[in-house]
Amino acid sequence: MTSEREKEQNELQPNNITNTNRVFRSEEHELTLTLEQKAALERQDTRLVSSFRTDKFDKESKKHWDIFYKRNETRFFKDRHWTTREFWELCCSTNESETCKKILVEIGCGVGNFAFPLLEDEKCDLFIYVCDFSPRAIDFVKNHKLYDENRIVAFVCDISVISAYSSAPVPSEGADFTSLMFVLSAIAPEKFETAITNASQLLKKSEGLLIFRDYAVNDMAMFRFGPNSKVSSRRYVRQDGTMTYFFEKDEIELLMQKCGFQTVTLEYVERRTINKKEGVDVPRLFLQGKFRKL
Numbered sequence: 001m002t003s004e005r006e007k008e009q010n011e012l013q014p015n016n017i018t019n020t021n022r023v024f025r026s027e028e029h030e031l032t033l034t035l036e037q038k039a040a041l042e043r044q045d046t047r048l049v050s051s052f053r054t055d056k057f058d059k060e061s062k063k064h065w066d067i068f069y070k071r072n073e074t075r076f077f078k079d080r081h082w083t084t085r086e087f088w089e090l091c092c093s094t095n096e097s098e099t100c101k102k103i104l105v106e107i108g109c110g111v112g113n114f115a116f117p118l119l120e121d122e123k124c125d126l127f128i129y130v131c132d133f134s135p136r137a138i139d140f141v142k143n144h145k146l147y148d149e150n151r152i153v154a155f156v157c158d159i160s161v162i163s164a165y166s167s168a169p170v171p172s173e174g175a176d177f178t179s180l181m182f183v184l185s186a187i188a189p190e191k192f193e194t195a196i197t198n199a200s201q202l203l204k205k206s207e208g209l210l211i212f213r214d215y216a217v218n219d220m221a222m223f224r225f226g227p228n229s230k231v232s233s234r235r236y237v238r239q240d241g242t243m244t245y246f247f248e249k250d251e252i253e254l255l256m257q258k259c260g261f262q263t264v265t266l267e268y269v270e271r272r273t274i275n276k277k278e279g280v281d282v283p284r285l286f287l288q289g290k291f292r293k294l
C-alpha cells in the first residue's frame with residue numbers, strides 16, 4: 001500500500017469519525033489555505049505528469065483498480081455505516097414500515113462496503129444492484145457472506161462508456177436511487193457527463209434520486225501529493241496508478257444540471273477522522289449531494 005493510500009484510508013474508518021457538519025463555500029477554502037498548503041500546491045506544479053503518461057493511466061484505469069483489489073482484497077475500505085444518517089431517503093418512512101421495497105443501483109461499488117451495511121439495516125427495504133469495472137472487486141462482492149441474488153445482484157460495468165447499462169441486468173428507468181460514492185473522482189473529467197448520464201438512465205423519471213459523495217477541493221489528501229503526481233487542475237495520479245480528482249461545488253452543480261438533474265442538497269462537509277489507537281487525527285473535506293432526476 002502506498003503512503004498516500006495509507007493516509008487516505010483513515011478517511012474511510014467510519015467508527016472513529018466525529019462530524020462537525022460545517023458547510024463551506026469554495027472561496028473560503030482558497031482564503032484559508034495555510035502557508036504550508038500553498039507551498040505544497042506550488043511544489044506539485046514544479047513537475048507535472050506528462051500528457052502521454054496521463055493518457056496511459058486513463059487507458060489502463062481498469063487494470064490499475066483491478067490490481068488495487070488484488071493487492072488489498074477487502075481490507076482497504078471499511079464498511080460505511082453512516083449512509084442512512086446522511087441519506088435518510090434510503091430508509092422506509094414510518095408510514096411505509098418495512099415494506100417500502102425500493103431499488104438502489106450502486107455505481108463503482110468496490111467490494112461492497114456501502115451496499116452490505118444497507119442490506120443489514122432494518123430501517124431499509126432495498127433491492128440493490130452493484131457494479132464496478134474491476135472484475136476482482138465484483139468477485140469479492142459475490143463471495144461476501146451476505147450475497148444473495150434475492151436481495152443484491154453484482155455485475156461488471158464501466159460507467160465511463162456511453163450506454164454502459166444497455167446489456168446490464170438492471171431495469172432501465174426502474175431505480176429509485178443511484179449512488180456515486182467516491183467514484184466520479186476516479187474517472188477522467190471528460191467522462192464525467194457520460195458517467196452521470198448513465199446513472200440518470202437507470203433512474204425513474206421525476207422521482208429518482210442520485211446520491212453523491214466525493215473528495216472536495218482542498219481536502220487534506222490533495223496537499224499530500226508531491227511533484228510528478230499532478231495531472232491537471234485538482235487531478236492526480238497515485239503511486240499505484242489509480243487517479244483521483246477534487247471537486248468544486250459549482251462544477252458538480254453544473255454537471256448535474258447538464259445531465260438533467262435538479263439539486264436537492266449539495267454542500268461541503270467537513271469530517272474529522274480520529275483514530276486514538278494509531279494517533280491519527282485528520283481533517284477531511286468532502287462534497288455531498290442529492291439530485292432529483294427531472
Ligand SMILES: C[S@@+](CC[C@H](N)C(=O)[O-])C[C@H]1O[C@@H](n2cnc3c(N)ncnc32)[C@H](O)[C@@H]1O
Binds near residue numbers: 186
Ligand atoms: C475510491 S473507490 C470507492 C469504492 C466504493 N464506492 C466505496 O465507497 O467503498 C472507487 C471505485 O470506483 C471504481 N471505478 C473507477 N472507475 C470506474 C468506471 N469507469 N466504471 C466502474 N467503476 C469504476 C473502482 O474500481 C473503485 O472500486
